[in-house]
Amino acid sequence: MDNHSFSNEQFLSGGGEMGAxxxxxxxxxxxxxxxxxxxxSLRTSVSLCLSSxxxxxxxxxxxxxxxxNDAYRPICGAMHPxxxxxxxxxCWESALEVVGxxxxxxxxxxxxxxxxxxxxxxxxxxxxxxxxxFSFAPIRDESGEVGGIFHPITETTDKMLNxxxxxxxxxxxxxxxxxxxxxxxxxLIVEKQxxxxxxxxxxxxxxxxxxxxxxxxxxxxxxxxxxxxVIPEIVFDGDEPTWPLNKAAxxxxxxxxxxxxxxDFACQPYPETPTNAVILPVFISGKDKPFxxxxxxxxxxxxxxxxYLGFYSLLxxxxxxxxxxxxxxxxxQKRAEALAAIDRSKTAFFSNVSHEFRxxxxxxxxxxxxxxxxxxxxxxxxxxxxxxxxxxSMRLLKLVNNLLDFSRVEAGRVKAAFQPVDIVGVTxxxxxxxxxxxEKAGMELVVKADLHxxxxxxxxxxxxxxxxxxxxxxxxxxxxxxxxxxxxxEGDHVILKVSxxxxxxxxxxxxxxxxxxxxxxxxxxxxxxxxxIGLSLVSELVGLHGGNIAVESVFGTGSTFTLRVPLGSSxxxxxxxxxxxxxxxxxxxxxxxxxxxxxxLGEEYSEEVFENKPTPADNGQQHDARVLIVDDNNDMRAYLxxxxxxxxxxxxxxxGEDALQKLSTxxxxxxxxxxxxxxxxxxxxxxxxxxxxxxxxxxxxFLSARAGEEARIDGLEAGADDYLVKPFSAQELLxxxxxxxxxxxxxxxxxxRMRDFVAVATxxxxxxxxxxxxxxxxxxxxxxxxxxxLITNAAERAGYQIxxxxxxxxxxxxxxxxxxxxxxxxxxxxxxxxxxxxxIAEVQSTSPEHILQFDGADKLQVKGDREKIGQxxxxxxxxxxxxxxxxxKIEIAMIENEGEVVINIRDYGVGxxxxxxxxxxxxxYRTESANKGFRGFGVGLYLCAEIVNRHGGIIGVESEPxxxxxxxxxxxxxxxxxxxxxxx
Numbered sequence: 001m002d003n004h005s006f007s008n009e010q011f012l013s014g015g016g017e018m019g020a021x022x023x024x025x026x027x028x029x030x031x032x033x034x035x036x037x038x039x040x041s042l043r044t045s046v047s048l049c050l051s052s053x054x055x056x057x058x059x060x061x062x063x064x065x066x067x068x069n070d071a072y073r074p075i076c077g078a079m080h081p082x083x084x085x086x087x088x089x090x091c092w093e094s095a096l097e098v099v100g101x102x103x104x105x106x107x108x109x110x111x112x113x114x115x116x117x118x119x120x121x122x123x124x125x126x127x128x129x130x131x132x133x134f135s136f137a138p139i140r141d142e143s144g145e146v147g148g149i150f151h152p153i154t155e156t157t158d159k160m161l162n163x164x165x166x167x168x169x170x171x172x173x174x175x176x177x178x179x180x181x182x183x184x185x186x187x188l189i190v191e192k193q194x195x196x197x198x199x200x201x202x203x204x205x206x207x208x209x210x211x212x213x214x215x216x217x218x219x220x221x222x223x224x225x226x227x228x229x230v231i232p233e234i235v236f237d238g239d240e241p242t243w244p245l246n247k248a249a250x251x252x253x254x255x256x257x258x259x260x261x262x263x264d265f266a267c268q269p270y271p272e273t274p275t276n277a278v279i280l281p282v283f284i285s286g287k288d289k290p291f292x293x294x295x296x297x298x299x300x301x302x303x304x305x306x307x308y309l310g311f312y313s314l315l316x317x318x319x320x321x322x323x324x325x326x327x328x329x330x331x332x333q334k335r336a337e338a339l340a341a342i343d344r345s346k347t348a349f350f351s352n353v354s355h356e357f358r359x360x361x362x363x364x365x366x367x368x369x370x371x372x373x374x375x376x377x378x379x380x381x382x383x384x385x386x387x388x389x390x391x392x393s394m395r396l397l398k399l400v401n402n403l404l405d406f407s408r409v410e411a412g413r414v415k416a417a418f419q420p421v422d423i424v425g426v427t428x429x430x431x432x433x434x435x436x437x438x439e440k441a442g443m444e445l446v447v448k449a450d451l452h453x454x455x456x457x458x459x460x461x462x463x464x465x466x467x468x469x470x471x472x473x474x475x476x477x478x479x480x481x482x483x484x485x486x487x488x489x490e491g492d493h494v495i496l497k498v499s500x501x502x503x504x505x506x507x508x509x510x511x512x513x514x515x516x517x518x519x520x521x522x523x524x525x526x527x528x529x530x531x532x533i534g535l536s537l538v539s540e541l542v543g544l545h546g547g548n549i550a551v552e553s554v555f556g557t558g559s560t561f562t563l564r565v566p567l568g569s570s571x572x573x574x575x576x577x578x579x580x581x582x583x584x585x586x587x588x589x590x591x592x593x594x595x596x597x598x599x600x601l602g603e604e605y606s607e608e609v610f611e612n613k614p615t616p617a618d619n620g621q622q623h624d625a626r627v628l629i630v631d632d633n634n635d636m637r638a639y640l641x642x643x644x645x646x647x648x649x650x651x652x653x654x655x656g657e658d659a660l661q662k663l664s665t666x667x668x669x670x671x672x673x674x675x676x677x678x679x680x681x682x683x684x685x686x687x688x689x690x691x692x693x694x695x696x697x698x699x700x701x702f703l704s705a706r707a708g709e710e711a712r713i714d715g716l717e718a719g720a721d722d723y724l725v726k727p728f729s730a731q732e733l734l735x736x737x738x739x740x741x742x743x744x745x746x747x748x749x750x751x752x753r754m755r756d757f758v759a760v761a762t763x764x765x766x767x768x769x770x771x772x773x774x775x776x777x778x779x780x781x782x783x784x785x786x787x788x789x790l791i792t793n794a795a796e797r798a799g800y801q802i803x804x805x806x807x808x809x810x811x812x813x814x815x816x817x818x819x820x821x822x823x824x825x826x827x828x829x830x831x832x833x834x835x836x837x838x839x840i841a842e843v844q845s846t847s848p849e850h851i852l853q854f855d856g857a858d859k860l861q862v863k864g865d866r867e868k869i870g871q872x873x874x875x876x877x878x879x880x881x882x883x884x885x886x887x888x889k890i891e892i893a894m895i896e897n898e899g900e901v902v903i904n905i906r907d908y909g910v911g912x913x914x915x916x917x918x919x920x921x922x923x924x925y926r927t928e929s930a931n932k933g934f935r936g937f938g939v940g941l942y943l944c945a946e947i948v949n950r951h952g953g954i955i956g957v958e959s960e961p962x963x964x965x966x967x968x969x970x971x972x973x974x975x976x977x978x979x980x981x982x983x984x
Contacts, residue, residue: 011043015050016070021084022046030085031063041141045148055155057088058139059103060148064088075132075155077123088149094127095119099134106136106149116156120301127272129198129301131160158307161199165311168196169318176322180329182207185322186219193221194268199311200296201267201274202229205319206245207292212236215245215293222297226265229295245293248279252312254304255279272300278309280316285324294319364393385642388635391599394592401589416462416544418572419582420455423463423494424487426585430467431485433590437597438475444482451487456494457569457577462541464585468593469534470498470561475597477525478502481558492567493547499560505553513551514539525678526600527632538563546571599634625741626651626666630659630673630685631703640672643730644737656680660688663695669741675704675715683718690719697748699740825865825950832862832901832971833894835870840892843877850881855893860901862971868947869971872955875940876905876967884909884964900953900970908964917957921945944969 012023012035028034032042042060046067049056055072059065066088068076076083076091083091092099098119102112113135120127134153141147175192179185186205193203202222206215214235223229236246242261247253255261255277267274276298281290296312298304368390377383431447438445467485474483481501488495503524505513512518516536542549545565553559569577627648629640637652644650651668653659657680659671671689675682682702690696699721704711715723722736783791833856840852862869880890887908895902912920916927924938948955948969959965 011047012050018067018069018073018084019050021081022050022067025085027085030065031061032065032085039142039147041139041147045139045150055153057151057153058148059088059151060139064103064107064149066091072153075123075153077121077128078125079123092121094122102136103149106138107146109138109146111135111137116160118160124303127270127301128303129157129161129299131156161302162307165199168199169311169314171195172315173318173321176318177325179322179326182218182323182326185319185326190219190221197222197269199299200315201269201299202226202277202295202297204229204231204243204295205292206234206243206295208290212289218292222267226262226267228262228265243279243293243295245279245295248281248293249290250281252281252309252316253279254309267297267300270300274298274300276304278304278312280312280319282316282319282323284320284327291320291323291327368393381642384638388638391595392635394595397592401592414544416459416572416576417578417583418457418459418545418569418576419578420580421458421460421463422453423456423458424449424451424453426458426460426463427467427485427487427496430464430590431471433594434471434475434483434597437594437601438483441475441601443478443480446482446484448484448486451489454489455580456565456567457572458545458565459541460583460585461589462544464589466538466541466563467496467498468590469538472593472597473534473561474498474500474502474559476527476600477523478558479524479526490564493564494567495562495564497560497562499558501558504555504557505551505559506555507553510551510553514549523678527678601634625649625670626668627737627741628653628659628662628668628671630654630656630671630677630682632674632677636674640733643733644672647734648737648741656682656685656688659685663689667695668698669744670737671698671700672737673700673702675702686719697744699744701736701740825868827863828866829861829863830866831859832869832903833859835866836873836892836894836903839870839873839877843874843881847881850884850888850890852877852890852892855891860894860896860973862901862973864951864971865947869951872944872947872969873903873905875944876969879940879967880905880907880909880965883907887964896973897970899973901973902968902970904966904968906964906966911961911963912957912959912965913961917959920957921955 012019015022022035032038038046042058045058045060049058049067050069052069053071055069055075057066057068057072060067064087065085067084073080079091088103089096089100096103098117099114102114105112115133116131117134118129118131121130122128132153133156134151137150137152138146139148139150172192175188176185179188189203189205193200200222202220204220204223205218207218208215214233217230217232220230231242234240234243234245240246244253244255256275258265258275258277259273265273274297278296278298280294280296282292282294283289284291294316296315298308302308368386371377371386372390377386428447428449431445435445471483471485478500479502483501484497484499486497486499488497505520505523509518509520514535516533518536539549542563542565547563547565549561549563551559551561625648627644628651629637629644630653631637631640632655637654641650641652651662651666653662655677656673659673660680671685673682673685680688682704686700689698689700700719701722701724702715702720703724703726704715712723712725721740724733724736779791783789836854836856840854844850844852877890877892884890884907889908891904891906893904893906895904912927919925920927921941921944923942925942926938945955948971952972953970955967955969957965957967
């Protein structure tokens with residue numbers, strides 16, 4: 001090449017692969033002509049194009065010959081390198097439909113800029129969907145006319161397709177979230193598929209049969225022009241010629257031979273037939289086998305690449321989530337339907353049982369009322385039995401009526417009879433009937449109805465139940481203060497408020513107060529008894545009046561129930577509206593509520609003369625066995641007392657807390673307790689008794705209305721000695737009480753004999769031990785003078801063991817004295833720090849491998865039994881040494897604190913588990929470590945606690961397993977009376 005040619009082609013230097021390609025091409029046959037003839041404007045444009053890293057194409061001349069750089073080359077796809085030097089309009093003919101006009105305007109001197117333009121390019125042998133952001137800018141030649149087009153471009157296909165597919169998944173998930181059944185999913189696919197047709201030309205949704213041998217089509221979309229694709233049922237019996245679903249059970253399967261499988265068919269949105277489809281398994285959460293399959297078509301104008309496959313995987317997840325949600329919803333519906341069926345059965349059962357109860361109850365009440373008119377009632381004992389029986393029969397009738405009313409309301413069988421009623425007069429009369437009982441309980445009833453008489457359409461019998469239930473509820477949970485009933489007329493409503501100053505309702509319970517069978521656990525009240533349907537029935541009855549009820553309450557302060565009833569009758573069913581005086585109040589209803597309320601008055605009213613006095617024997621002497629009855633039902637207490645008082649001295653308590661207070665004044669031989677009671681229930685009482693060292697042995701029998709083996713086992717596992725289900729026979733109860741008292745007496749007798757034996761044995765052991773210790777000392781001294789170190793060492797070790805045995809004997813003797821009440825304290829003033837130093841020296845001499853470090857205070861004088869306090873310190877130090885064999889450091893600290901001296905003993909030994917720490921100071925209690933080489937009888941710490949307790953101090957422990965323990969106890973510095981304090 002000569003210098004002139006080199007100079008002419010210098011503008012093509014560099015330019016990467018495209019520059020080399022241009023230089024290698026023969027341009028003489030191209031409309032542009034040889035390179036050396038190219039005008040300067042073209043040369044400059046090409047030079048700029050080739051040196052840029054941005055995709056740029058130059059289209060030059062009337063024939064729009066294109067030249068492009070390396071960055072543009074991927075846009076050409078498989079058309080490169082033939083596309084270099086090709087006519088732009090011929091090369092990109094498939095895109096001219098959308099870009100041709102913009103290109104022409106560029107040739108006319110007008111620049112254009114287009115973002116994310118969809119177009120279809122024939123660059124890989126098929127029409128491919130693509131997106132481009134580009135510009136057409138005119139290039140002026142030497143004449144000033146448009147010589148060519150400057151065409152920078154960026155392909156945004158990945159961005160646009162990803163965005164569109166993400167939107168498809170988002171929209172599809174939103175739509176499928178509305179599905180309540182599998183069929184809904186199929187219908188929603190048909191509805192929304194046209195919106196997704198660019199990426200999903202067709203979809204088929206199959207569900208697998210229960211036996212897993214076949215799959216049935218639920219629905220299909222996009223197949224209107226391709227019926228051959230729709231296979232109603234596919235059997236998994238080998239190679240399936242259509243849709244081989246079972247081959248996609250674990251992972252998506254791509255099919256690329258649709259034409260071979262189904263022949264010629266057509267799908268929207270393109271005239272070309274899709275050649276590919278993807279089979280996707282659909283799973284229910286937690287299931288290993290597919291619930292079904294999705295067959296999704298692949299766009300005819302997009303190759304299936306990694307991004308497209310990722311879209312299909314997310315599509316499968318979307319369908320799996322939808323199916324899982326539907327499955328969960330259907331399971332919930334089935335559970336709800338099952339519960340509703342149980343609910344209906346329960347309502348029918350209550351209705352039937354209530355009806356069946358009413359007949360025998362009517363006969364019982366009639367006979368009891370007849371009996372009350374007989375002369376036999378003159379006998380006080382018989383009279384009380386008859387009246388108690390009548391009162392409880394009336395209470396049972398009230399419960400039966402409530403159950404019957406509620407079941408009728410639930411079943412929709414209640415036919416109200418609304419009539420004009422003087423609401424002020426009726427409500428005032430009903431409320432006032434409670435006045436005497438409320439005042440007898442030491443409370444005040446306030447009725448506020450400062451309204452002129454006016455009429456409201458009410459079912460008067462329902463209104464009676466509403467008012468009486470609210471008043472009864474207020475009385476039950478109000479122990480002092482007042483109950484207020486207030487009627488207010490507000491606009492076109494009348495408002496009834498029943499307020500009290502009772503125990504109140506916890507805030508968390510308020511939303512459930514009108515749910516049937518709901519009861520507030522451990523609510524303080526006059527009784528724990530109840531069915532939990534009273535307020536629910538009230539709410540239903542108020543609703544039948546077109547009204548509503550609400551409750552406001554502050555726990556510990558009181559509650560207010562507010563109900564609103566519309567005035568007039570337009571809101572009521574016309575066929576249930578009647579004339580005035582259509583019906584009257586119910587006979588006996590008020591009496592049943594009042595009798596129940598009177599039964600709730602505690603023993604201070606109904607049994608204040610007799611109930612809590614010990615019952616004497618028939619001959620005027622007290623019985624030797626004392627029994628404590630604990631029940632919140634007044635009549636039940638009275639019945640049990642009558643039953644037992646012929647053989648035992650009987651005391652009573654109204655709940656667990658009351659029983660604990662009475663136990664502080666006497667010790668019964670047996671406790672007979674209900675389980676469900678207010679304030680503290682039977683299980684809570686039993687737990688407290690078993691925690692008390694001096695009361696834990698008292699046998700307890702549970703009485704409960706909860707029948708069944710499960711309830712009995714639950715009571716026995718709680719620690720009860722026996723369990724009796726109400727109703728029970730009197731003879732059975734008496735036999736169980738006699739048996740438990742007899743068993744307990746035998747056990748106590750045996751324990752007493754054992755204590756006597758221990759006391760005698762320890763006394764007898766001390767004499768030979770003392771002599772033995774003397775002989776050992778003599779041997780030690782003799783061996784020392786004879787210079788026999790082995791004998792001297794053996795004598796010292798024997799002496800240590802004898803001392804240890806003597807200490808154990810002393811401990812057993814002290815335990816015996818405690819049991820007999822003979823452990824006396826020799827009170828004196830002494831220096832506690834001197835005592836600690838003496839004991840440290842003594843223990844150190846027998847444990848030379850340990851370091852006992854004492855951090856004392858100034859000399860402190862305490863008053864107590866010096867020997868017994870020394871015994872406490874010795875026991876704690878010996879324990880610290882024993883349980884820290886590998887950790888020689890023992891720390892002893894003494895601190896003066898608010899009139900007390902506190903002594904801490906810290907070791908770094910094996911430590912104590914949390915669950916053991918609460919029992920450490922109980923007699924004969926040994927931790928798990930006692931079974932791992934640490935010997936002991938479990939009396940040392942018990943004695944320590946008793947001694948410290950009798951000095952008016954406290955004792956406790958802080959410990960972590962394998963980190964050691966700190967035992968501490970305190971003794972008052974000042975003189976104090978012998979007041980027992982609790983163990984920390």
